[in-house]
Amino acid sequence: xxxxxxxxxxxxxxxxxxxxxxxxxxxxxxxxxxxxxxxxxxxxxxxxxxxxxxxxxxxxxxxxxxxxxxxxxxxxxxxxxxxxxxxxxxxxxxxxxxxxxxxxxxxxxxxxxxxxxxxxxxxxxxxxxxxxxxxxxxxxxxxxxxxxxxxxxxxxxxxxxxxxxxxxxxxxxxxxxxxxxxxxxxxxxxxxxxxxxxxxxxxxxxxxxxxxxxxxxxxxxxxxxxxxxxxxxxxxxxxxxxxxxxxxxxxxxxxxxxxxxxxxxxxxxxxxxxxxxxxxxxxxxxxxxxxxxxxxxxxxxxxxxxxxxxxxxxxxxxxxxxxxxxxxxxxxxxxxxxxxxxxxxxxxxxxxxxxxxxxxxxxxxxxxxxxxxxxxxxxxxxxxxxxxxxxxxxxxxxxxxxxxxxxxxxxxxxxxxxxxxxxxxxxxxxxxxxxxxxxxxxxx
Amino acid sequence: xxxxxxxxxxxxxxxxxxxxxxxxxxxxxxxxxxxxxxxxxxxxxxxxxxxxxxxxxxxxxxxxxxxxxxxxxxxxxxxxxxxxxxxxxxxxxxxxxxxxxxxxxxxxxxxxxxxxxxxxxxxxxxxxxxxxxxxxxxxxxxxxxxxxxxxxxxxxxxxxxxxxxxxxxxxxxxxxxxxxxxxxxxxxxxxxxxxxxxxxxxxxxxxxxxxxxxxxxxxxxxxxxxxxxxxxxxxxxxxxxxxxxxxxxxxxxxxxxxxxxxxxxxxxxxxxxxxxxxxxxxxxxxxxxxxxxxxxxxxxxxxxxxxxxxxxxxxxxxxxxxxxxxxxxxxxxxxxxxxxxxxxxxxxxxxxxxxxxxxxxxxxxxxxxxx
Numbered sequence: 170x171x172x173x174x175x176x177x178x179x180x181x182x183x184x185x186x187x188x189x190x191x192x193x194x195x196x197x198x199x200x201x202x203x204x205x206x207x208x209x210x211x212x213x214x215x216x217x218x219x220x221x222x223x224x225x226x227x228x229x230x231x232x233x234x235x236x237x238x239x240x241x242x243x244x245x246x247x248x249x250x251x252x253x254x255x256x257x258x259x260x261x262x263x264x265x266x267x268x269x270x271x272x273x274x275x276x277x278x279x280x281x282x283x284x285x286x287x288x289x290x291x292x293x294x295x296x297x298x299x300x301x302x303x304x305x306x307x308x309x310x311x312x313x314x315x316x317x318x319x320x321x322x323x324x325x326x327x328x329x330x331x332x333x334x335x336x337x338x339x340x341x342x343x344x345x346x347x348x349x350x351x352x353x354x355x356x357x358x359x360x361x362x363x364x365x366x367x368x369x370x371x372x373x374x375x376x377x378x379x380x381x382x383x384x385x386x387x388x389x390x391x392x393x394x395x396x397x398x399x400x401x402x403x404x405x406x407x408x409x410x411x412x413x414x415x416x417x418x419x420x421x422x423x424x425x426x427x428x429x430x431x432x433x434x435x436x437x438x439x440x441x442x443x444x445x446x447x448x449x450x451x452x453x454x455x456x457x458x459x460x461x462x463x464x465x466x467x468x469x470x471x472x473x474x475x476x477x478x479x480x481x482x483x484x485x486x487x488x489x490x491x492x493x494x495x496x497x498x499x500x501x502x503x504x505x506x507x508x509x510x511x512x513x514x515x516x517x518x519x520x521x522x523x524x525x526x527x528x529x530x531x532x533x534x535x536x537x538x539x540x541x542x543x544x545x546x547x548x549x550x551x552x553x554x555x556x557x558x559x560x561x562x563x564x565x566x567x568x569x570x571x572x573x574x575x576x577x578x579x580x581x582x583x584x585x586x587x588x589x590x591x592x593x594x595x596x597x598x599x600x601x602x603x604x605x606x607x608x609x610x611x612x613x
Numbered sequence: 614x615x616x617x618x619x620x621x622x623x624x625x626x627x628x629x630x631x632x633x634x635x636x637x638x639x640x641x642x643x644x645x646x647x648x649x650x651x652x653x654x655x656x657x658x659x660x661x662x663x664x665x666x667x668x669x670x671x672x673x674x675x676x677x678x679x680x681x682x683x684x685x686x687x688x689x690x691x692x693x694x695x696x697x698x699x700x701x702x703x704x705x706x707x708x709x710x711x712x713x714x715x716x717x718x719x720x721x722x723x724x725x726x727x728x729x730x731x732x733x734x735x736x737x738x739x740x741x742x743x744x745x746x747x748x749x750x751x752x753x754x755x756x757x758x759x760x761x762x763x764x765x766x767x768x769x770x771x772x773x774x775x776x777x778x779x780x781x782x783x784x785x786x787x788x789x790x791x792x793x794x795x796x797x798x799x800x801x802x803x804x805x806x807x808x809x810x811x812x813x814x815x816x817x818x819x820x821x822x823x824x825x826x827x828x829x830x831x832x833x834x835x836x837x838x839x840x841x842x843x844x845x846x847x848x849x850x851x852x853x854x855x856x857x858x859x860x861x862x863x864x865x866x867x868x869x870x871x872x873x874x875x876x877x878x879x880x881x882x883x884x885x886x887x888x889x890x891x892x893x894x895x896x897x898x899x900x901x902x903x904x905x906x907x908x909x910x911x912x913x914x915x916x917x918x919x920x921x922x923x924x925x926x927x928x929x930x931x932x933x934x935x936x937x938x939x940x941x942x943x944x945x946x947x948x949x950x951x952x953x954x955x956x957x958x959x960x961x962x963x964x965x966x967x968x969x970x971x972x973x974x975x976x977x978x979x980x981x982x983x984x
Contacts, residue, residue, distance in 0.1 A: 174812075188801070190799075192695055205818055226669060359762070445645065445648070445649060448645075448646075448964075449649050449653045449656070451960070452649060452650065452654075452655075452956070452957045452960055452961070453653055453657065453953075456922055456923075457922070457937050457941065457949070457953070458657075460922065460937075460938060460941050461660055461661055461941050461949070462660070463944060464941050465666075465667065465941075465944070465946075466663065506848075535802070537803040539802070542803060542804050542807065545807075546804065546806070546923045549806070549923060549924060549926070550922065550938065564810070568927075571817050573810075573813060573814050573817075574818065576818075578814060581810060581814065582814075585807065585811070588803065588807065589803055589807070592799075592802030592803045593800070596799030596800075596801070596803065598804035599799075600795075
């Protein structure tokens, strides 16, 4: 038996598709292992929940390499921290005047996607007051108005309607544009600065300011509509997809096999019941039932996995296994096992099932991507796991935000490419295995 | 005894015996299939109602909608609070009576079952057809043409093209064409909707040749020809997606199937006898493989019924898949059960017809039934 296995593996090496398939699978497994160690599970869930963690990330930025390959020079995000900028402080009776100059070099030919100023004031009673102004490289000064700082504040400069009316352009374009290029704004390259002039009304009050000049490209994977780095979902999608596919495939194949073998071994009414249950199960439509479970019970990926396995137990495969097992029941070695007094369980598990395992390996391998895509399908219908970052959920978000219509192709293409790689890897290996383990096909 | 009449009696007796065993066999199968449908449909009813838990959800929903309605209605603004509450209670009770929520679920489920089995699909609870009918039958029938048109076209194309191409390939296996198909077969690991997304990206956005979704232009064009042309344009991408999703694996498996059968001894024998390749193909390869071909054709035809929830969602196609998805979202059990029941019946009838057909086509089945 073991000879047949190693012989089979040796033969696999002669099929280029099997080598490519195994390479792809090894790559995905390596990525999963790296991900699980690099971003621990709980941290991944936290990150994917979104919110404040991502406030310094741009919205819907495409991957850097996509832009650079196309010869673009879209800006990356710049975070100008007040603690690393020139600060002038001038105390007065009962307080302090503070001037923070948040300066940055801007050399991209495209405008940033957004401007936000984060203010953080610590005080006992009276709120500090800040006045903001924008200094362009050619020496113009644009006033952005003043305001009280009530604590941790976010000043959304891009959403300042007053400023937009004054500039005649969206602030993140108008502030950085050459003057008098209203119709076709051109970036004024050079050193821009946002100056924060603050009046602190207490001796030990403090004020911090961070300016975020959001870019249009970010990292290897880009970001989504909630500013989340897609890398998190793309990386964590791998172990989840592999685990789901593998567990579902193992669960359904093994249970189906054991039940088929039991039916064949005992025959009679046991076999009849199993056959009838299989027929009932063929009538039940899998996807609608999963959708029902998803809408009515829970969308947890483990519940879905359970249902998939439960419905897969009496799948149509039983009929095929039955046909394969029937002649084995009459084989002399099974009779010999019976003669020495082997129990039913022993004969089924040790004598009958191992005999047809090699034939099943290819089916098993090609089954994995089916379940990977099933998970993605459910997510695409909005029934993905509520907390887990998966490829399907990224595609669902993209679909919901009309990513293709808005031209955010990377948002759809990256998870799709990973899904495709997974599918291809297992399918190529499975097809080659089929030819190795099913000798009838080998010479064809 | 005349020499001519001698063989007649055994033949007639053989026919009679065959007919009797066939009838007996059919009756047994019919009973088994009916029981199968019964259990399958009951399970669906049970799942669609979460074993009765959906009722509680519905009750809460009814209470809140009725409360909203009464409170928002200016006619009841000056009504005293108690009277208004009584009114709300009355209305809730009416709704409960209408949906028979006061009866225990087990009773109702048996009732649902016998209605479903009698194909009395009843009225939808929330949904209605575009013409405004509340009958589940009308709702389903309205969506049927859309699904049949799309999936019928795609599946028939895939089926016939793959069988014909596979036959051609099996004759010269090892050729570059053959190897190309083998190499491409793993591409079918991805489902049709997956290719659909790419096709939408390429042919609807990058090169806007075809619409991204829907079934006809909005507003629908005047005139039958213009209407048909618009539907055709909308069909192009989903049909192509389904075609790409299954054509290679389909060709591959038929090709392997034909190859296995064309290396049988009796085919070799025919070749040695020098029969023409057309004759060998028709009589020696296609004839014994007819029953699996018919089976897969029939199963494909029933598969049309359920449509494909996701492909229809991706292309925004107003078919049965979308309907089922909406029904589940609305927790509209009559519609869910209705479409599953029809599917179950179609499947059972097809399986039954296939059984009979096998018995006629394949003498071995007859012998087995006799034993």
